[in-house]
Amino acid sequence: MWTVPLFDLNYDDREMQAVQEVIASRWLTMGEKTREFEKRFAEFLGNGSACLAVSCGTAALHLALLAASVGPGDEVLVPALTFVADSNVVRMVGAKPVFVDSTSADDFNISPGAVKAALTPRTRAVIVVHYGGYSCDMGPIRAAIQESGLSRKIYLIEDTAHGPGGDYKGTPCGTIGDVGCFSFFSNKNLSVGEGGMLVTASKTLLRKAGHLRSHGMSSLTLDRHQGRALSYDVVRPGLNYRMDELRAALGLVQLDKLPRANRQRFEKVKRYRERLAGTSGLQIPFSSWDLGSPTHHIFPVLLDRGIDRPNLMQGLKEAGIQSSIHYPVPQDFSGFQDQQAAETPIARDLSQRELTLPLFPTMTLKQVDLVCDRLQSLLAVASK
Secondary structure, three states, rough: OOOEEOOOOOOOHHHHHHHHHHHHHHHOOOOOHHHHHHHHHHHHHHOOEEEEEOHHHHHHHHHHHHHHOOOOOEEEEEEEOOOOOOHHHHHHOOOOEEOOOOOOOOOEEHHHHHHHHHHOOEEEEEEEEEEHHHOHHHHHHHHHOOOOOOOOOEEEEEOOOOOOOOEEOOOEEOOOOEEEEEEEEEEOOOOOEEEEEEEEHHHHHHHHHHHHHHEEEEOHHHHHHHOOOOOOOOOOOEEOOOOOOOOHHHHHHHHHHHHHHHHHHHHHHHHHHHHHHHOEEOOOOOOOOOOOOOOOOOOEEEEEOOOHHHHHHHHHOOOOOEEEEEOHHHHHHHHOOOOOOOOOOHHHHHHHHHHEOOOOOOOOOHHHHHHHHHHHHHHHHHHO
């Protein structure tokens, strides 16, 4: 259908072979491949963190809050410009999401100043999202938490769904806060369909999350299958957020590809920036961002006020070019009308004007040029 899809899988025979090996092994759920993926991902990140493979990025976020004992009566600061999973898990544990505004039209990430202003005695955690693979300014955010004067621990949780392989001033994204949460959904830089990873240097949080991941059990099915345990205890109520061996095997291949794939993304972003520089009707965010190495998960542009975004997207669609929006603000969702959420004017403005263009590792420069040509021709008409 699409001449240029929004994303495409970076797959080849290696993924096929990895899946076939798992099927031949006759063991499909969390086993040796999962453990190897956890070990390799920890080595990839470095910085002393341990990893727990889970069924999806949302599961990692949910487990992070549960392990941190976030619950009713607590508040969790959440970016106003992010996927709804972040605020959903806060509500699922009975806490209140407090939406925090973005920094600016150039930096869509959560504002450190707005984080500082939103902290209250009820704050139990702060979730940050490295939007598009560009890290938040973590130094001022950590300082705001540490200098808040609040008596209880406030957990800093990184939603690193966009950022595997990126860093903040040399420190890998996902290892800066108390917990890092990664997503391996189909369109992510490391893609296995569904899947995620919880990352932490805290032995206490890791142990609690490990129990919660698999029904609160003290031993896994693999341990009993291999004779390392005869039975199990249930140490706390838990969930089933396990990763299966097929996805772990895919994850190992994708992890090997990740550094090169991120470099390939950068090549396309560089071409986009060169081609779209000075284009009337839009601006390119993160142009002055210099906080580390981004992963270029998506390529967002910001349309001028007055540009008809749906009409522009339809014009791209008619040329076979897929586009998207990242993201609607949660305050507008019908399921959040009871939250009495504060307005976040910068995030709302960005949400109404952001347009996401196609970006994936195997995208060709010719495809980038096709997108730019069509977008510029549409904007030339829309800007008159």
